[in-house]
Amino acid sequence: MITAGHGRIICTLNGSSVVFSELSSTYPLKLLSPRLATNAVAIVYVMSYGGGLVGGDRIKLQVWAEGGSRLLLLSQGSTKVFKVRPANRASTHSNHLAEPNALDKDATVQLVDIHVAPASAVFHLPDPVTCFRSASYTQVQRFHLSKDGSMILLDWFTSGRKALGEEWVFARYYSVNEVIIDGRRIAKDVMLLEDCSQQDPATGDTHRPGLSRPLAERLGPYSCYAMLILCGPLVQEVIARLNDKLRSVSVFRTAAPERTTWAMTPVDDGRVFVIRVAGIETEDVKGWLKVSLKPLEDVIGIDTYRRAFV
Numbered sequence: 001m002i003t004a005g006h007g008r009i010i011c012t013l014n015g016s017s018v019v020f021s022e023l024s025s026t027y028p029l030k031l032l033s034p035r036l037a038t039n040a041v042a043i044v045y046v047m048s049y050g051g052g053l054v055g056g057d058r059i060k061l062q063v064w065a066e067g068g069s070r071l072l073l074l075s076q077g078s079t080k081v082f083k084v085r086p087a088n089r090a091s092t093h094s095n096h097l098a099e100p101n102a103l104d105k106d107a108t109v110q111l112v113d114i115h116v117a118p119a120s121a122v123f124h125l126p127d128p129v130t131c132f133r134s135a136s137y138t139q140v141q142r143f144h145l146s147k148d149g150s151m152i153l154l155d156w157f158t159s160g161r162k163a164l165g166e167e168w169v170f171a172r173y174y175s176v177n178e179v180i181i182d183g184r185r186i187a188k189d190v191m192l193l194e195d196c197s198q199q200d201p202a203t204g205d206t207h208r209p210g211l212s213r214p215l216a217e218r219l220g221p222y223s224c225y226a227m228l229i230l231c232g233p234l235v236q237e238v239i240a241r242l243n244d245k246l247r248s249v250s251v252f253r254t255a256a257p258e259r260t261t262w263a264m265t266p267v268d269d270g271r272v273f274v275i276r277v278a279g280i281e282t283e284d285v286k287g288w289l290k291v292s293l294k295p296l297e298d299v300i301g302i303d304t305y306r307r308a309f310v
Helices: 215-219 233-247 282-292 294-300 302-309
Strands: 006-014 017-025 029-032 042-048 058-065 070-074 079-081 108-116 121-124 129-131 136-145 150-158 172-181 184-194 224-231 260-267 272-279
Touching: 006 029, 006 042, 017 029, 017 042, 058 070, 058 121, 070 294, 070 302, 108 121, 108 150, 121 294, 129 136, 136 150, 136 224, 150 172, 150 233, 150 282, 172 224, 184 215, 184 224, 184 272, 224 233, 224 282, 233 260, 233 272, 233 282, 233 294, 260 282, 272 282, 282 294, 282 302, 294 302
Parallel strands: 006 058, 042 070, 058 108, 070 121, 079 129, 108 136, 121 150, 129 150, 136 172
Antiparallel strands: 006 017, 029 042, 150 224, 172 184, 224 272, 260 272
């Protein structure tokens, strides 16, 4: 029996079909895998009951892709993080999930560990995280790759519920993404956003040293930010297309910001690539991702790829 909020996915390639030796989850985490017309790849939707996460929720997902299997991890709609309520439930809290920046029992925490065996692949392409007003969210995601394993990790977030006037008014967003190849950490990306106008729950103080400007001023005019990490032989066509696209980009002053802006950085002599994207609207970033990752159609199939950016 696994702890509340925990999930495990173990898949391998059996002939031409990807099969699961384990696909299990407990409330509030929910894992679903639809049957596909193609047998070369499996999809798992990572969801939560009620359509979102509340303060005190602790999610821990462990994934193993083995034997040459290819796994696509998706979500159904954005991951909604509701506001922190001091008296809210903490029924999924577990000491086993303790991280240096995830100890606040009222915060929402999601931990993901993904293990990719040789010739296998995991493409983690969820919808963006949307933090509601006063929400506090911590996320730690680690990819453990063997040699010749492939991966794409997409980590992106929006400014909030713009239609309700909630734009960059969450309390805290903390995200850590790591890539470890054959036991050696190759890349680590850390994002910390805190609203200096939010009250410190420990002291009641609203002053944060070094955070003199609200999030809206620091992050505007863009309302969606994305970070991609790509590695492995199965994503080389994607990387090549992005390199070609980058060479064609011209840098010049404009009267208004571009709808999307992006940059790409090689890590460990080009073994890993990190891409950052910012967009005026979430749909701008989604459109950029859909076009830029299109070579992935040859790896997982056209119909399967279309599910990632509905």
